[in-house]
Amino acid sequence: MNKWSVGKVNVTRVVEMQVAGGTKFILPEATREGCLPISWMQPHFMDEAGNLIMSIHALVVDTGDFRIVVDTCIGNDKQRNIPSWTNLQTDFLSDLTQAGYPRESIDMVMCTHLHVDHVGWNTMLIEDRWVPTFPNARYLMAEKEWEYWSAHEDEDSYGPVLQDSVRPIVELGLAEFVSQDHRLCPEVSLVSTPGHTPGHVSILIESEGDQALITGDCIHHPVQMTRTEWCSSADYDQLQGRATRENLLERYVDSDVLIIGTHFATPTAGYVKRLEDGGYWLDVS
Numbered sequence: 001m002n003k004w005s006v007g008k009v010n011v012t013r014v015v016e017m018q019v020a021g022g023t024k025f026i027l028p029e030a031t032r033e034g035c036l037p038i039s040w041m042q043p044h045f046m047d048e049a050g051n052l053i054m055s056i057h058a059l060v061v062d063t064g065d066f067r068i069v070v071d072t073c074i075g076n077d078k079q080r081n082i083p084s085w086t087n088l089q090t091d092f093l094s095d096l097t098q099a100g101y102p103r104e105s106i107d108m109v110m111c112t113h114l115h116v117d118h119v120g121w122n123t124m125l126i127e128d129r130w131v132p133t134f135p136n137a138r139y140l141m142a143e144k145e146w147e148y149w150s151a152h153e154d155e156d157s158y159g160p161v162l163q164d165s166v167r168p169i170v171e172l173g174l175a176e177f178v179s180q181d182h183r184l185c186p187e188v189s190l191v192s193t194p195g196h197t198p199g200h201v202s203i204l205i206e207s208e209g210d211q212a213l214i215t216g217d218c219i220h221h222p223v224q225m226t227r228t229e230w231c232s233s234a235d236y237d238q239l240q241g242r243a244t245r246e247n248l249l250e251r252y253v254d255s256d257v258l259i260i261g262t263h264f265a266t267p268t269a270g271y272v273k274r275l276e277d278g279g280y281w282l283d284v285s
Helices: 092-098 143-151 161-165 167-171 238-252
Strands: 003-006 009-020 053-062 067-070 108-110 123-126 129-132 138-142 175-178 183-185 188-192 201-207 210-214 258-260 269-274 280-283
Touching (some): 003 210, 003 258, 129 167, 138 143, 161 167
Parallel strands (some): 138 175, 210 258
Antiparallel strands (some): 003 009, 009 053, 183 188, 188 201
């Protein structure tokens, strides 16, 4: 579990899983041979063999007035087409409670996009029904994102993601469809970062002169800071995704804005720096 302070806002990472290897289906160009020369990624983001290390986690943004969960991982009991993601039985909810955030205390859930590993804990299985995990929360998602996926549901790739993790929320009237520059509260707003999906957003936190950005999947792994041309196989529009990534990195390079990766392994957050021979890297020191 990691924690950061951004002014008066606290951000807490609650991990569902962290693994090395098995990421080639997400970043097909990120072979061991291609990654090993990028030595700055060791030991945090790559092991000695060149396997990338990735995390699936939620981030709780606590402003003092609002408790906001950003992305809700894969979830328990979900039937998925990726074997290591199907019918999970993790301690995510007890870990969330141990971090000081019982599920009933959450005010908002913000999904950066509606992929399988970002919406799973929107719901939980109770007596054969999918019910809201966070019963007192409003569930926010970009209107453009919902419009696209509700018309292009893809159960063949991952399983019935919308059916078990999004539609129950919508049908109960708990969903709020927002613009991609929506402000959730005075300290937290959305930044449009399309390409990975049509309505993808990142989360900007601003408090007492400090800033942090939660990436979502516009940067899946820190390796994409150095190799910005390496795109995810799950990208809706790879050209747009690369442009978004490069624009974002150039905007924040050598700044004091803390970058918190949605899939970045421990320690998860750092500052974008420029490499002498081109590209960028993440300084976590």
